[in-house]
Amino acid sequence: MYPQRPEGFDGLGYRGREEPGGLGKPFSSSAELGHWVSSPPDIPGSRNLHWGEKTPQFGAATPLGGGLNEEAFPGEQLNRFAGFGIGLASLFTENVLAHPCIVLRRQCQVNYHAKNYHLTPFTIVNIMYSINKTQGPRALWKGMGSTFIVQGITLGAEGIISEFTPLPRELSHKWSLRQIGGHLLLKGLTCVVAMPFYSASLIETVQSEIIRDNPGILDCVKEGIGRVMGLGVPHSKRLLPLIALTFPTVLHGVVHYVISSIIQKFVLLLLKREASHRLPTESTNSVQNMLDAYFPELIASFVASLCADVMLYPLETVLHRLHIQGTRTIIDNTDFGYEVLPINTQYEGMRDCINTIKRDEGMLGFYKGFGAVVVQYTLHVAILQLTKIIYTTLLQNVA
Numbered sequence: 001m002y003p004q005r006p007e008g009f010d011g012l013g014y015r016g017r018e019e020p021g022g023l024g025k026p027f028s029s030s031a032e033l034g035h036w037v038s039s040p041p042d043i044p045g046s047r048n049l050h051w052g053e054k055t056p057q058f059g060a061a062t063p064l065g066g067g068l069n070e071e072a073f074p075g076e077q078l079n080r081f082a083g084f085g086i087g088l089a090s091l092f093t094e095n096v097l098a099h100p101c102i103v104l105r106r107q108c109q110v111n112y113h114a115k116n117y118h119l120t121p122f123t124i125v126n127i128m129y130s131i132n133k134t135q136g137p138r139a140l141w142k143g144m145g146s147t148f149i150v151q152g153i154t155l156g157a158e159g160i161i162s163e164f165t166p167l168p169r170e171l172s173h174k175w176s177l178r179q180i181g182g183h184l185l186l187k188g189l190t191c192v193v194a195m196p197f198y199s200a201s202l203i204e205t206v207q208s209e210i211i212r213d214n215p216g217i218l219d220c221v222k223e224g225i226g227r228v229m230g231l232g233v234p235h236s237k238r239l240l241p242l243i244a245l246t247f248p249t250v251l252h253g254v255v256h257y258v259i260s261s262i263i264q265k266f267v268l269l270l271l272k273r274e275a276s277h278r279l280p281t282e283s284t285n286s287v288q289n290m291l292d293a294y295f296p297e298l299i300a301s302f303v304a305s306l307c308a309d310v311m312l313y314p315l316e317t318v319l320h321r322l323h324i325q326g327t328r329t330i331i332d333n334t335d336f337g338y339e340v341l342p343i344n345t346q347y348e349g350m351r352d353c354i355n356t357i358k359r360d361e362g363m364l365g366f367y368k369g370f371g372a373v374v375v376q377y378t379l380h381v382a383i384l385q386l387t388k389i390i391y392t393t394l395l396q397n398v399a
Contacts, residue, residue, distance in 0.1 A: 086387050090298055093383040095148070100128060100140035101376035102147070107206045108334050108369025109317040110324045110343060112361065116335045117368045121378070124371035130337025135209045139332075142212075143205030146220035150194055150201045153221075157193040162186055184254055191253035192246060197224035199245075199323045206324065208332045208340045238346055239326025248319050248350045255315075256308045264304035271296040298384060306377050313373065314366035318353050321345060334369075 104127065108118050118124050131139050162169035167186040168179055200223035204215055216222075225231075227242065275296070309316075325345045333339035347353040357365045 086295070086298065086384075086391065089383055089387040090302075090380070093380050096144070097383070098376045098379055099144045099147070101372040101379070103140055103142060103205050104128060104131075104334070105369040105372035105376070106202065106320055107331050108372065109320045110206055110329075111331060111334050111341065111368065112321070112345060112357075112365075113341055114334050114368060117364055118334065118371045119364065119367060121371040121374040124369070124375055127334055127337050131332055134338045135332075139209035142207070142209055143201060145217050146197075146201035146204045146215075149218075149220045150197050153197050154190055154194045158186065158190045161189055161193075184258070187254050187257050188250040191250045195245060195249050196227040196242060197221065198249075199227060199327075200224045202320060202323050203327055203329050206329060206331050208330050210332075210340055211330050236326045236328055238344070240322055240347075240349070244349055245322055248315070248322060252312060252315050252319050256312050259311060260304040260308040263307045264300045267303045268296055268300040271299060295388065302377070302380060302384070309373055309377075313370060317366050317368065318350060318357070321353055321357075322347060322350065 101124075104118075104124055108114060116123060116127075118127065128140060158169065161167060165186075167182045167189075169183070169186060171179055171183055197220055200220045203223070204220060324343055325347055327343070329343045330340050331343060333341050345353075347356060361368075
């Protein structure tokens with residue numbers, strides 16, 4: 001599972017930082033001011049990228065200009081507010097506005113009955129409308145609280161494990177194969193700790209609103225602990241033990257992290273190189289400085305997450321089917337949007353699941369619900385672009 005996270009993700013937020021040895025000047029003075037962007041993962045496996053760059057404390061950096069105080073920069077406070085607003089818009093889009101896409105995406109992935117694979121965004125939007133019409137808007141935001149709980153457990157587990165073990169949470173620039181191995185082992189252990197809670201969260205997001213009771217905010221934690229202890233709601237004999245889910249869970253989380261890390265660093269390098277070659281003008285300098293300070297990490301994070309999600313979508317489909325099997329879950333009929341279907345698969349493991357999907361549903365069966373990914377990231381880039389336009393206009397007016 002993913003999980004990760006792009007450049008500079010540190011706990012509940014990531015801060016802008018200088019890149020030692022980077023090409024040209026890193027960015028403007030705005031980049032040296034502490035700014036926060038939070039983008040936690042929606043499934044286990046922290047996706048934060050720590051490559052040894054120590055995060056400066058907020059307010060510790062000194063603006064360029066030596067002894068000049070803040071009064072000499074009338075737009076400085078607006079710059080800070082812009083960075084916070086841009087990050088908040090990204091966080092809100094990824095975890096709230098895009099949640100209906102996550103719900104439909106997962107329901108399509110586990111629905112082996114479905115005749116309509118929803119590979120395009122047009123059919124996904126249509127089925128969203130049908131479900132909203134028959135069950136109300138609440139059906140599209142179900143399980144959102146549990147996804148935040150899983151994110152918190154993931155981040156907390158990673159921090160605790162790294163604190164009490166020699167496994168590095170960050171990689172220095174002078175990394176070694178041993179450090180990389182320990183770092184990836186930390187990610188794998190984090191996936192294992194979050195795995196039962198992720199299973200409970202998955203059930204909440206795909207369970208049909210028609211037949212489910214109102215879940216409590218901590219039901220995800222209770223169900224996760226019950227899954228580990230073998231207590232709680234009775235499950236069928238087809239329920240796979242957690243030990244059988246460990247390998248696919250860790251595989252998805254670690255591979256997703258590695259892919260997003262590599263792509264994110266590559267995109268960020270390209271953006272920095274482009275910024276270093278750009279010739280500033282007096283009329284656009286302050287605005288461009290703000291964009292150079294806040295947008296490169298967001299763009300790199302967005303591209304890395306998109307590429308990793310697309311590349312690992314088939315593995316995610318297999319993973320979700322294995323997690324949901326035997327839990328007696330009833331999902332919405334994604335062909336029509338007004339009926340319910342039981343999940344009664346009988347996969348023996350990861351290999352059997354892959355072979356069964358390939359035989360019964362074809363290769364496109366691994367991409368059921370892919371249209372939801374297109375809608376999700378289209379919405380995300382639209383919000384980022386709108387936020388960029390708003391703050392560019394504000395800064396131009398101030399300047």
